Amino acid sequence: MPHSTAADLITPSSPLEEDSELPDAPPHALDVKEEREGDNQKELEIGVPVREDLKPDIKLEDLFDDVDDEDEEFPSSGATTGMVESSPPAVPIALAPSAKYTDPEVMLAFYQRLFPFRYLFQWLNHSIKPSNDFGHREFAFTLQNDAYLRYQSYPTGDLLRKDVLRVNPSRFEIGPVYTAPPRDRKTLRKSTAFRPMAKELVFDIDLTDYDEIRTCCSKANICHKCWSFVTMAIKVVDTALREDFGFQHIMWVYSGRRGAHAWISDKRARIMDDQRRKALAGYLEVVKGGAQSGKKVNVKRPLHPHLARSLDILKDHFQHDILEDQDPWAEPEKAERLLQLLPDKALNDALRKKWDAAPGRSSASKWADIDSLAKAGASKTLDGRLLLEAKQDIVLEYTYPRLDVEVSKKQIHLLKSPFVIHPGTGRVCVPIDTRRLTKFDPLGVPTVTELLGEIDDFDGQDLKEEDEGKKIQDYEKTSLKPYVDYFRTYVASLLKDEKGLKRERIDDDAMEF
Amino acid sequence: MIRQDYNRIDPKRRSTLDHKKKQFAIPTYKQQEYPHRLNLYEVPPTAEITLEQFEQWAIDRLRILAELEACSFRNKTPAETAAHITPLLQKWLPLHSNTSSSAGAQDESLKLERQKDHYSHFILRLAFSSTEDLRRRFARIECALFKLRFQNDDARERQAFVESLQLDWEVVSEDEKRSLATNLANATPGLKQKEVEEGGWFKVDFETVPELVESRRVFLKAGKAYVPVKEQMTMVLAGFNERLEKGLELAARAFPRLDEDDRLTPILNHLSKNFATPDSTLSDSDSALSGATINAASIDGLSQHFPLCMRNLHMTLRKNSHLKHFGRLQYTLFLKGIGLNLEDCLIFWRQAFKLITDDTFNKEYRYNVRHAYGDVGGDAIRRGRGYSPFSCQKILTEHPPGNGETHGCPYRHFSIDNLTTLLQTTGVNDRDVLRGVKEDVEKKRYHIACNRVFEFAYKDDIKRVKEDKSWGAAELDTIVHPNSYFKRAYMLSTGAKAGAGESRGDAMEL
Numbered sequence A: 001m002p003h004s005t006a007a008d009l010i011t012p013s014s015p016l017e018e019d020s021e022l023p024d025a026p027p028h029a030l031d032v033k034e035e036r037e038g039d040n041q042k043e044l045e046i047g048v049p050v051r052e053d054l055k056p057d058i059k060l061e062d063l064f065d066d067v068d069d070e071d072e073e074f075p076s077s078g079a080t081t082g083m084v085e086s087s088p089p090a091v092p093i094a095l096a097p098s099a100k101y102t103d104p105e106v107m108l109a110f111y112q113r114l115f116p117f118r119y120l121f122q123w124l125n126h127s128i129k130p131s132n133d134f135g136h137r138e139f140a141f142t143l144q145n146d147a148y149l150r151y152q153s154y155p156t157g158d159l160l161r162k163d164v165l166r167v168n169p170s171r172f173e174i175g176p177v178y179t180a181p182p183r184d185r186k187t188l189r190k191s192t193a194f195r196p197m198a199k200e201l202v203f204d205i206d207l208t209d210y211d212e213i214r215t216c217c218s219k220a221n222i223c224h225k226c227w228s229f230v231t232m233a234i235k236v237v238d239t240a241l242r243e244d245f246g247f248q249h250i251m252w253v254y255s256g257r258r259g260a261h262a263w264i265s266d267k268r269a270r271i272m273d274d275q276r277r278k279a280l281a282g283y284l285e286v287v288k289g290g291a292q293s294g295k296k297v298n299v300k301r302p303l304h305p306h307l308a309r310s311l312d313i314l315k316d317h318f319q320h321d322i323l324e325d326q327d328p329w330a331e332p333e334k335a336e337r338l339l340q341l342l343p344d345k346a347l348n349d350a351l352r353k354k355w356d357a358a359p360g361r362s363s364a365s366k367w368a369d370i371d372s373l374a375k376a377g378a379s380k381t382l383d384g385r386l387l388l389e390a391k392q393d394i395v396l397e398y399t400y401p402r403l404d405v406e407v408s409k410k411q412i413h414l415l416k417s418p419f420v421i422h423p424g425t426g427r428v429c430v431p432i433d434t435r436r437l438t439k440f441d442p443l444g445v446p447t448v449t450e451l452l453g454e455i456d457d458f459d460g461q462d463l464k465e466e467d468e469g470k471k472i473q474d475y476e477k478t479s480l481k482p483y484v485d486y487f488r489t490y491v492a493s494l495l496k497d498e499k500g501l502k503r504e505r506i507d508d509d510a511m512e513f
Numbered sequence B: 001m002i003r004q005d006y007n008r009i010d011p012k013r014r015s016t017l018d019h020k021k022k023q024f025a026i027p028t029y030k031q032q033e034y035p036h037r038l039n040l041y042e043v044p045p046t047a048e049i050t051l052e053q054f055e056q057w058a059i060d061r062l063r064i065l066a067e068l069e070a071c072s073f074r075n076k077t078p079a080e081t082a083a084h085i086t087p088l089l090q091k092w093l094p095l096h097s098n099t100s101s102s103a104g105a106q107d108e109s110l111k112l113e114r115q116k117d118h119y120s121h122f123i124l125r126l127a128f129s130s131t132e133d134l135r136r137r138f139a140r141i142e143c144a145l146f147k148l149r150f151q152n153d154d155a156r157e158r159q160a161f162v163e164s165l166q167l168d169w170e171v172v173s174e175d176e177k178r179s180l181a182t183n184l185a186n187a188t189p190g191l192k193q194k195e196v197e198e199g200g201w202f203k204v205d206f207e208t209v210p211e212l213v214e215s216r217r218v219f220l221k222a223g224k225a226y227v228p229v230k231e232q233m234t235m236v237l238a239g240f241n242e243r244l245e246k247g248l249e250l251a252a253r254a255f256p257r258l259d260e261d262d263r264l265t266p267i268l269n270h271l272s273k274n275f276a277t278p279d280s281t282l283s284d285s286d287s288a289l290s291g292a293t294i295n296a297a298s299i300d301g302l303s304q305h306f307p308l309c310m311r312n313l314h315m316t317l318r319k320n321s322h323l324k325h326f327g328r329l330q331y332t333l334f335l336k337g338i339g340l341n342l343e344d345c346l347i348f349w350r351q352a353f354k355l356i357t358d359d360t361f362n363k364e365y366r367y368n369v370r371h372a373y374g375d376v377g378g379d380a381i382r383r384g385r386g387y388s389p390f391s392c393q394k395i396l397t398e399h400p401p402g403n404g405e406t407h408g409c410p411y412r413h414f415s416i417d418n419l420t421t422l423l424q425t426t427g428v429n430d431r432d433v434l435r436g437v438k439e440d441v442e443k444k445r446y447h448i449a450c451n452r453v454f455e456f457a458y459k460d461d462i463k464r465v466k467e468d469k470s471w472g473a474a475e476l477d478t479i480v481h482p483n484s485y486f487k488r489a490y491m492l493s494t495g496a497k498a499g500a501g502e503s504r505g506d507a508m509e510l
Ligand SMILES: [Zn+2]
Pocket: A214, A216, A217, A221, A222, A223, A224, A225, A226, A227
């Protein structure tokens, strides 16, 4: 950037950003495998450390000493079905008018009456009957005082629910399935016997990674214009995961503020080791480079079929969502950035001249100028093929998904659970129905206080005759209903396939003998 | 006894094998068969050998690995490497093909060669399993050795070996090949149209070829990767590498128990010591800067002698009062390398992160600094002195900076305009130097660019030490380590004599 100053050389980063969800300390730089068991390790893995005085195995564990009693209520997994009790009787929630979504009683009422524990259990367990897929699964709670509690595990969904209601965390995360119940990890004879076995393949898209190209908002703020970056990203990644990798059980979840997570539950995805996760992330990663690296898309020609297809998906978005909505090259300094990405100096000089003469010329016009001046013969040296490739690279740089690939590379990474409340916005982390992807409105996602109000409003109405006798779940009284319904249907289809897989496996074994 | 030691690893190892292989592994204590010259080293040795054989075989293999590693440091081409290694292999670790003997695989001397190859691999696997660094180096060189042997193998025997692996490869039908021709051609770089149409193609699970997937060099459809027949070696190598890495991890878990056997431990320790990184000696010599005051308060002043990568991190840190993870790691290890002790390093970071509370610092950052110094993490014996300061090689090739990250090498990871601006900020305004840097960077000669800037910044001092002959040519060799840069810069500027023990440029780094 010829106009850049020393000050521009350094990207501001804000360590104190209030809801920084990204792991600041990816584990793979250090030799973490050796100390996976160390409590300090959590700092490396997730960047949300435990206070020294609140180590889970010291004081916080004491908070949980009634857990064992609870376990005895469910002596064997055969006896329980993993059913989660339905909503409690309709008692008005009657929140104080000033109640905020961060208030503990709001959180508690949400977990008690709305959180879909039953489907969450089935989703993670891959079956109705409790199995190790759930029992050996790590949950990590963020408590109301911001302490972070790792390695929680529960034999059944109902026990998870009970503990969530008792601890009332402000949110919780989901980790891998381990070789043993994470809670018992200290009792294992050999510490190395405790290691992750499986986890959903996950992806994380966060709009802060688009800050250098989005003009409408920055940091934690979003609007409908920049949400279209997430929409594009979901389209491209979802398509690649289905068509190229053959995955079918992909759920996208709104992260509650400015991004989305993907959870892929196909068995084949769940058992992938870190090397394969890294390979898959690498396949999907196109926009690379740090704050100062200049051109960020450098792809080979001919374009790989995945890139050709992605470009095809993205080019309409580029015209509408980028050129028109973001208008990224309106000002002269910003237009310089565009020129930097173009290959021909004489053409650039002609463009610069034209744009200097017409201040405020829109990005769409500037983009069109490139071809019209090229056709008009503004440069004798112009290589048409290079120009086309540069333009393709620009489209990709401004539209191709910017994934936080570190999250995808490790089985051991934890990710916020669907349906928890985002602490900064109060919105529920709802699944996104990809069949109606472009209709998804992040700013229209219900907040926890709205939902609790809807229950009260509903209960206040007189029930019609025909509704009586039929128990209505609390979530059905609220605008959370379509999201829970979607989740239920999604989980049902996952369970159906999983059942088929199990039968196949039994048949396979039978053949061997 | 030795046999039993192997058995300690054995059950776990065996549990990862499939049913069929398990059946072969169960009759232990028996001589193993070696139908092929090549070995994927999936099944650990089970027969007894003498302590002398144990040591001698391992040492012989170690010679080969050390030579192979040296070839890679000297940037030898595959052909040069093969020419150098082949006679050494003949001498220390011969491995003949079945056709070399009329008795084929039943020939007793062939069996012995293969047994030695098999056992020595597993002994070294054990010896080098103790740290991540050793494991990675060992795996890398063993893969190079396997590749060399695979390429030189008799074509028919190689095919028989590949078939014996029972890899799940499905042949792509002519019809499918034709319907996918464009995609296959576009997804698979370096293939001629004719090769696409007439060559053989395999369909394998994409998990089988992670390297091809990661670099987008293969066509994927519905979970299958379409691989041209000439990538066969890639797949076999990938399979070899993967099995080896898993095996090394298992060995690492088993290692502590071997400590009980006081006869093997010294041998294994001795073997791994012979394989120690020269990298770790770097911090020894470079931390001994006589006369320099190195503490938390002196870093600002000293930073004028830092190479551009570290200078950039320092400036970023001062500007933002923060650095992202890899930046902190790269900079912390550098500071450790110049002789900043742990206590001062913690003070340095605590003061630098102005915007956060002590509580946050202690929670989020203190541990990582201590970890880098080897103060915490792992067990005390293995962690040693923590991590070595990163060499240029490592900074250039590992973990390129992502969005908002400022670590890495500015010569490589900055655009040329931003690089020029940064250089000007640090006082490099000479047009010729800047033009030279630009040319170096375009040719991807990042070291040369950095050395060019060094020579410019200290040109008067260099001239002086050359004239008074206080420094020799070796002491003004190309710099390939940020800590060498600092040490040399500091000594030049303070008029110190060239110190003994400065780490030499091409010291290896894996
Ligand atoms: Zn916006």
